[in-house]
Amino acid sequence: MRGRQFASLTPVLLKDPLLAMHFNTPAVDPLATKIFYTMDVGKSLSMKFLFIGALILLAARLVLGFKNRARLPPGPRGLPILGNALQLASVSQIWLMFDKWKSQYGPIIYLNLAGQHIVVLNTKAAALELLERRSAIYSDRPKSIVGEYVGTAITMPFVRYDKRWQRMRRAAHAVLNVRASAQYQPVQIEEAVIFAHKLLYDTSTPLFTKIASF
Known part of the structure; x- marks a missing residue:
């Protein structure tokens, strides 16, 4: 209750030394009173502006949401x-x-x-x-913020559907089509034989290392 009385009498306490002594509050000069009022009014206006700004943003979001919803299924x-x-x-x-x-x-x-x-x-x-x-x-694919930082956003499985992806797809198709893939079969067979030989006779190398080298 005493805190409430002090809050309501603060403007008076700043001018009346007797009341200030009663509430253990030092009295100040009129200039400080004006400064106090200026700070108090500024804080109140800031809160009002923040509240009004929040209402405006909420209303804008609702209006835009209704407009966008009309174009959706x-x-x-x-x-x-x-x-x-x-x-x-x-x-x-x-x-x-x-x-x-x-x-x-x-x-x-x-x-x-x-x-x-x-x-x-x-x-x-x-x-x-x-x-x-x-x-x-x-x-299309959603934008990957993490991929842009770690570098995976520029690789074909993660890049967005744009002109760069189309160029990458054409380049990949040129070397991975059916006719081009037939040229890689001798190398694939040779590597498969080497891998099978390692599985049978190389017992010192961990299995995952063998698979990674293959």
């Missing part, structure tokens, strides 16, 4: 923030839930798993149409 309605995560977590056989949603929303459905956007292709026809016939549009 139909799907079950989820909860705020969590999306459809709880719906999938409540079932042990997810494919049965997908089949149920297929009868309600069609062969292509959209799910939101706590902000992660997922499109489910529920039929073979839909998968062939989007992933084979329209592969130039829908074939």
Whole structure:
């Protein structure tokens, strides 16, 4: 209770020495009072601006979310923030839930798993149409931040579907097609014989070392 009284009487205590002595608080001059009020008002305004900014960001996210949702395939309605995560977590056989949603929303459905956007292709026809016939549009990999740091993002299995990947694929196809692969058979047979010989007669070398050398 005394803390509340002090908080409510702080502007007065700064001017009245008697009240300041009662609450064990030193009195200060009017200039310090003005500084105190300035700092207090500035802090209050900062909190208000932060609150208003958070509301604006939340409203913008909701508006953009509704606009983006209109361009996505139909799907079950989820909860705020969590999306459809709880719906999938409540079932042990997810494919049965997908089949149920297929009868309600069609062969292509959209799910939101706590902000992660997922499109489910529920039929073979839909998968062939989007992933084979329209592969130039829908074939891609997510951006790998870790891969960019460790260097795997520039290798063919991890690079994104772009012009660089197309050049790498053409180069790989030139040396790995059926006709080119036939030229490597003598070397493969020779290495297989060496590996089999090591397995039979080299007992000092660990097995994993033999496999790695092969």
